Amino acid sequence: RARRxxxxxxxxxxxxxxxxxxxxPVSLEPMNPYERRIIHSALQNDKYVETYS
Incomplete structure (x- = not known):
């Protein structure tokens, strides 16, 4: 799980x-909630990128 x-x-x-x-804009493949949270968290402090589910 850590590697993922x-x-x-x-x-x-x-x-x-x-x-x-x-x-x-770029769309990613469907993900489970855990994976979406990781993506959102990784980009939350990037003021040039907006994420949404």
């Missing part, structure tokens, strides 16, 4: 970088 969390946090950062570079 690390993978999701890296995914969030990579997607955020892509969004900032392209200025286009």
């Amino acid at each position: 969390k690390e993978t999701l946090e890296n995914l969030a950062k990579n997607i955020a970088y892509k969004v900032k570079r392209t200025r286009k």
Whole structure:
């Protein structure tokens, strides 16, 4: 579970970088609540990225 969390946090950062570079929204695949929470938490302090479920 810890490895999955690390993978999701890296995914969030990579997607955020892509969004900032392209200025286009990105949709991720459906996730369970635990995984969505990790993505939201990883990006909550990034003022240039908005997340929603």
